[in-house]
Amino acid sequence: MSDNREQTIDRLLLQLIKEGNQAALASFYDRHSRLIYSLILRIVGRVPDAEEVTQEVFLKVWRSAGSFDSTLGSPLAWLTTVARRLAIDRTRSKHYKSEKSETGLDALEIDDEGGFEGQVASNRLESIGTAEHRVLFSAVERLSEEYRLIVELSYFSGHSHSEIAERLGCPVGTVKTRLRQALGQLRSILMEGKS
Amino acid sequence: MTHEQIRSLLEGYVFGSLDENEQKQVDAHLQTVCRDCRTELQDLYELSVKLAQSLPQSDPSPQLRENLLAQAARKSVKSSHRFPRRVWLPTSVSAAAAVALFFWGFLLHKENQKLRQRLSEAEDVSSLLRSPGMQFVDLKGVDPNPQAFGKVVLDRQRGKAVVYMYRLPQTPQGKQYQLWVMREGKPTSAGVFTVAPDGSAALKLDRLPGTDGLPSFLVTIEPEGGEAAPTGMMYLTGPVPPEKN
Ligand SMILES: [Zn+2]
Numbered sequence: 001m002s003d004n005r006e007q008t009i010d011r012l013l014l015q016l017i018k019e020g021n022q023a024a025l026a027s028f029y030d031r032h033s034r035l036i037y038s039l040i041l042r043i044v045g046r047v048p049d050a051e052e053v054t055q056e057v058f059l060k061v062w063r064s065a066g067s068f069d070s071t072l073g074s075p076l077a078w079l080t081t082v083a084r085r086l087a088i089d090r091t092r093s094k095h096y097k098s099e100k101s102e103t104g105l106d107a108l109e110i111d112d113e114g115g116f117e118g119q120v121a122s123n124r125l126e127s128i129g130t131a132e133h134r135v136l137f138s139a140v141e142r143l144s145e146e147y148r149l150i151v152e153l154s155y156f157s158g159h160s161h162s163e164i165a166e167r168l169g170c171p172v173g174t175v176k177t178r179l180r181q182a183l184g185q186l187r188s189i190l191m192e193g194k195s
Numbered sequence: 196m197t198h199e200q201i202r203s204l205l206e207g208y209v210f211g212s213l214d215e216n217e218q219k220q221v222d223a224h225l226q227t228v229c230r231d232c233r234t235e236l237q238d239l240y241e242l243s244v245k246l247a248q249s250l251p252q253s254d255p256s257p258q259l260r261e262n263l264l265a266q267a268a269r270k271s272v273k274s275s276h277r278f279p280r281r282v283w284l285p286t287s288v289s290a291a292a293a294v295a296l297f298f299w300g301f302l303l304h305k306e307n308q309k310l311r312q313r314l315s316e317a318e319d320v321s322s323l324l325r326s327p328g329m330q331f332v333d334l335k336g337v338d339p340n341p342q343a344f345g346k347v348v349l350d351r352q353r354g355k356a357v358v359y360m361y362r363l364p365q366t367p368q369g370k371q372y373q374l375w376v377m378r379e380g381k382p383t384s385a386g387v388f389t390v391a392p393d394g395s396a397a398l399k400l401d402r403l404p405g406t407d408g409l410p411s412f413l414v415t416i417e418p419e420g421g422e423a424a425p426t427g428m429m430y431l432t433g434p435v436p437p438e439k440n
Contacts, residue, residue: 012331012346016359019395025267029260037255039247051259055266062267077240080247085211154210155246161212179206187242 010075017065025062032076033058036083043087043156044096053090057083088158142189147182154179196220201232209239334412334433340364343394345431347412349403356400358385358412363394363430366416372430373421374398375413378405382413387421409434 010031016024036057041050060082068078090096143151153159153167161179165172201224207213208221225232334345342362349356358374366372366389375382383404390396403410414431 008331012348015346019359019361021359021397022264022267026260026264029263033260034252034254035247037259038250038252041253042250051255054255055259055263058263059266059270062270073237073240074244077237077244080244081209081211081240084243084247088211151246154207154212155243158211160214161207162214164212176203176207179210179212180203183206183239183242186246187238190242190245 007074007076014061014065014068014075017062025058028061029058032079035076036079039080039083040087043084043158044090049090049096050087053083053087056086060086084155084158091158143182143185146178147185150175150178150182151186196224198224198229198232201229202235205232205235205239209236209243330409332409332412332434334358334360334414334431336362337429337432340430343431345412345414345433347433349400351403351407351409354401354403356403358398358400360390360396360398360414360431361394363390363396363414365390365392365394369419370416370427371419371421372396372414373417373425373427375415375425376400376404377411377413378408382425384421384423387417387419 010028013024013028013031017028033054037050037054040053040057041047044050044053057079061079068075149168150164153164154161159167161172161175165175168175201221204213204217204221208218213221225236330349330351332347332349334347335341336343340363343360343364344362345358345360347356347358363372371387371389373387374385376385377383385400386398388396388398412431412433413425413429415425415429416427417425418427
């Protein structure tokens with residue numbers, strides 16, 4: 001399926017959502033709730049929180065589809081960004097912190113070698129749907145450990161550059177460079193997978 | 196900051212890991228429409244989607260969808276009049292709509308009726324969008340009403356379409372709009388309609404004439420009840436030829 005066609009549909013749906021069309025919201029939800037929910041679940045770690053945040057994301061789409069800026073990327077990129085931000089916000093809320101369990105972010109302890117134990121490891125063992133996903137998943141897997149760590153801390157845990165620097169005991173500049181290299185590596189693995 | 200310095204912040208910008216000041220600087224730089232940075236940014240956003248896609252995928256509970264749509268319905272007072280259901284072609288209750296009604300049966304409050312209508316519309320649009328032969332047609336306002344526009348989602352194979360129209364002027368007493376589907380220059384009436392207070396209308400077409408080639412669409416103003424062939428002023432036409440960049 002071509003990305004362009006998918007994007008066209010998403011753009012049309014957002015346009016209709018902006019105009020208050022609930023049918024379009026239902027379609028948009030059906031197209032993307034799986035991805036968005038899975039991403040949120042990965043960040044917040046608990047099903048009830050993940051469901052609440054997922055609903056929050058799509059209500060935000062409903063209320064502010066007009067704030068989608070098509071010059072910055074695809075509707076899906078926008079949706080993913082909104083979902084990540086709201087999920088990370090949730091992990092920082094008082095309510096979340098007071099109830100955090102071992103399945104939450106705290107399970108993500110960095111061990112001495114800088115690797116991850118707990119949830120990340122178990123996620124890795126779960127089966128993954130489509131062939132494309134398998135390629136992508138192994139792409140993240142194939143990142144070298146220091147790169148995966150930095151993607152983990154910034155993308156999934158939402159830490160700022162300076163927080164990561166503090167945590168890893170290195171200069172902020174190093175964090176920036178390493179993140180850039182990590183994404184470069186990820187990108188080249190993905191290109192390789194496509195051809 | 197120089198372009199190079201900004202460039203080194205884009206990853207953090209996409210991931211939201213910059214401090215406030217850095218973020219402002221990137222925003223300011225992007226305002227200058229630096230093409231390189233924008234392209235890079237789009238790539239990074241797509242990479243961010245791919246990262247999300249790389250996770251183990253699972254579905255939220257079906258209850259979540261119900262809650263969301265019910266909440267959205269509650270939060271859309273302003274749009275309750277937007278899509279008048281003036282469906283003139285005979286529409287049978289489809290199997291999908293029947294399932295939808297069952298699905299929504301538990302919602303026993305006053306809005307029930309409205310929700311049902313919306314949901315059957317939802318089923319129509321999403322089944323159209325899923326069909327492999329799905330196409331879009333843009334409709335354009337005709338002078339002196341260039342502000343009017345429309346969108347048609349259509350499935351030629353199954354002869355189905357949904358037509359959305361916006362910003363049409365109110366029709367005077369004794370007049371209605373009439374939608375025409377044109378095939379080889381021959382117009383077939385697809386029915387008459389009036390618009391909501393905000394100038395919008397949504398129409399469902401279940402039996403489009405012909406299957407080969409893309410039909411064109413025309414909206415004219417006609418005496419109430421419509422005419423056998425267009426006689427009045429044109430308001431919308433389509434498809435709009437693609438703009439050359
Ligand atoms: Zn630049």
